[in-house]
Amino acid sequence: MLLIARAPVRISFGGGGTDIPAYYERYGGFVVSTTINYYVYTILTPGPPGEVEIFSADYRSFTQRPICEDLIWNGDLSLPKAIVYYFNIRDGLTVFLASQVPPGTGLGSSGSVAVSMIKALAFWCGLDLGPREVAELACFIEINKLGMPVGKQDQYAAAFGGLNGITFLRDEVRVEPLRMPPQARQELEQGIMLFFTGISRQSSTILKRQQEASRQGDKETIQRLTAIKELGLEIRRALENGDLRTFGELLHRSWLEKRRVTEGITTPLLDQCYEVARERGVLGGKVTGAGGGGFLMLYCPPEHQNAVTEALTALGLQRRPFLMENEGVQIMQGIPWTRSSPRYPFVAVSHTANTDSARL
Numbered sequence: 001m002l003l004i005a006r007a008p009v010r011i012s013f014g015g016g017g018t019d020i021p022a023y024y025e026r027y028g029g030f031v032v033s034t035t036i037n038y039y040v041y042t043i044l045t046p047g048p049p050g051e052v053e054i055f056s057a058d059y060r061s062f063t064q065r066p067i068c069e070d071l072i073w074n075g076d077l078s079l080p081k082a083i084v085y086y087f088n089i090r091d092g093l094t095v096f097l098a099s100q101v102p103p104g105t106g107l108g109s110s111g112s113v114a115v116s117m118i119k120a121l122a123f124w125c126g127l128d129l130g131p132r133e134v135a136e137l138a139c140f141i142e143i144n145k146l147g148m149p150v151g152k153q154d155q156y157a158a159a160f161g162g163l164n165g166i167t168f169l170r171d172e173v174r175v176e177p178l179r180m181p182p183q184a185r186q187e188l189e190q191g192i193m194l195f196f197t198g199i200s201r202q203s204s205t206i207l208k209r210q211q212e213a214s215r216q217g218d219k220e221t222i223q224r225l226t227a228i229k230e231l232g233l234e235i236r237r238a239l240e241n242g243d244l245r246t247f248g249e250l251l252h253r254s255w256l257e258k259r260r261v262t263e264g265i266t267t268p269l270l271d272q273c274y275e276v277a278r279e280r281g282v283l284g285g286k287v288t289g290a291g292g293g294g295f296l297m298l299y300c301p302p303e304h305q306n307a308v309t310e311a312l313t314a315l316g317l318q319r320r321p322f323l324m325e326n327e328g329v330q331i332m333q334g335i336p337w338t339r340s341s342p343r344y345p346f347v348a349v350s351h352t353a354n355t356d357s358a359r360l
Contacts, residue, residue, distance in 0.1 A: 003044040005120035007329040008035035009099075009107035010157035011194070011288055011297050013239075013247075014254050015232025017261060018225050019151030019168050021143065022214035027222070029168035030232045031153045032178070032239070035161045035325040038100040040112040041332075042120040047094035054080050057098040058109075079114060079148075082141050087121045104200035106289020111154025114138035119159075119329045131328050135159035135173075161328030165236045184242030189324050191244060191299050193282075193308065195317040197270065199293030224261045228254055248283025248299040255286040270296065273315055280307040295320070 010033045018029030047053045054077055080097060095117070101107050115138050122129045129137070138155040142148045152173060156166055160175050163185075167174040180188065214221055231254040238246040255274075259266045270287055273296055277285065281304025288295040296317065300308055309319050 001046055002333060003120055003124055004332040005042045005116050005123070005329065006039040006332055007112040007116035007119070007158040008161055008325045008327070009038050009040065009101055009109050009112050010035045010154060011107065011192070011295075012153065012157075013232075013251065014235035015229050016153070016258065016286075016289075017151070018229045018232070019153040019166070020149075020214060021151070022212075023222070023225050024151075024168035025170045026214075027226060028229075029151075030229050030236075031166045031168070032164070032232050032235050033153060033157045033166065034163040035157055035328065036107075036322045037325045038107065038322065040099045040109060040116045040158075041097070042113075042116040043096040043098075044120050044124050045094045045096075047092035049092045051092055052084055052089060053094040054084065055094070055096045056080070057096070058103050078146060079110060079142065080117060082146055083114060083117045083121065086137075086141060087125055089121075089125075093124075102200050104294065105196065106287065106294030108154030108157060108289065110148075110150070111138060111142070112158040114142055115155055115158040115329045119331065123331055131156075131159040131161075132173075132175075134329060157328075159328050162326045163239075163324060165232075178236060178239055180239055181242040184239070184244060185324075187244055188239065188247070190302055191248075192322075193298045193300055193305060194320045194322055195273070195296045195298070195312050196320055197273070197287075197293050197296060197317055221261060224257050227257050228261075231257065244299070245283065251284030251286060251299055252278075253284070255284065258286065267293070269315075273312055273317060276311050276315065277308050280304055280311055282308055 012031055012033040015029065015031035018024055018027075019031050020029075023029060056077060080095060084093070084095065097113060097117070099109050099113070101109055103109050115134055118134050118137050119129065122134070135152070135155045135158075138159070139152050142150055142155070143152075152168055153166055156173060156175055157164070163178045163180070165176045165178055167176070214225065231250055235247060235250045235254070238244070238250060266287060270293075274285060277296075277298055277300070282298045282300045285296060285298035287293070288297050296312075298308065313319070
């Protein structure tokens with residue numbers, strides 16, 4: 001018996017940071033992002049009787065616990081352990097996790113891990129959850145139960161897939177596919193460049209500072225995040241109009257706002273790389289995710305891309321080719337199931353934030 005699920009990672013074009021609850025619950029958030037053809041995989045197989053094993057290729061980590069024993073939610077495997085515990089597995093199970101991108105590189109891989117695992121474990125237990133159910137459960141476990149200082153964009157992007165505008169409100173998340181002219185969409189895909197800086201970082205420090213400033217109503221932080229949100233809305237309009245030059249210019253303006261939100265978002269090396277890229281024809285770009293390292297995402301007309309690639313390679317960056325991905329999380333291989341005959345007992349659990357019935 002073998003089950004494989006995969007979820008894509010994402011790159012965000014605008015609005016990043018406004019998907020954190022401390023901001024969007026008061027002001028509303030908006031993000032434009034697309035998933036790309038790099039994936040997080042969850043592979044499930046039967047394990048030793050009475051045991052749950054979790055392997056992570058990315059962290060080179062392994063944990064094994066009796067099923068009746070509560071898993072300790074700390075370390076690199078805290079998120080996978082919490083998800084396994086939520087599903088109340090009552091028979092031997094082995095979980096293997098692998099990603100095509102290193103963790104801590106700003107492509108939302110932790111959200112993709114959660115989404116991939118939830119889709120796989122639900123199917124294993126006899127449930128075929130839809131993208132919204134998967135995304136909300138991933139957010140609940142990461143944000144409400146583990147207290148991770150993250151937003152909701154990564155989970156929704158990975159679950160739904162595609163190029164979307166995502167609106168975050170206190171009681172609702174709306175996912176709306178962008179309707180770009182086909183030729184402009186092709187040009188967008190050809191114009192986006194991804195460069196790995198070689199730096200993996202924990203985003204929690206940056207996000208905690210941003211979250212705390214938003215929670216306390218810091219005027220400057222709120223103003224910058226609101227400007228980033230407004231630029232995100234302009235980016236959506238530019239993309240839907242097929243105006244890619246304006247899109248590039250808006251990316252640049254958004255990055256200038258983002259890098260001033262809190263400390264640690266940029267570094268002297270990142271600033272140097274971005275300046276060199278702009279000098280060689282890049283219209284705009286940003287550091288992916290919370291910042292501080294990971295990938296540098298740039299929009300550049302094709303005729304300038306060779307010069308940009310040569311210059312950034314000389315500075316130690318590595319260009320990574322990619323394609324935009326239209327599909328979200330999916331089961332790649334699995335055994336058919338019926339709701340009346342689940343393979344393993346499963347106790348459905350409410351994931352309302354303050355319910356007394358929540359298992360975690």
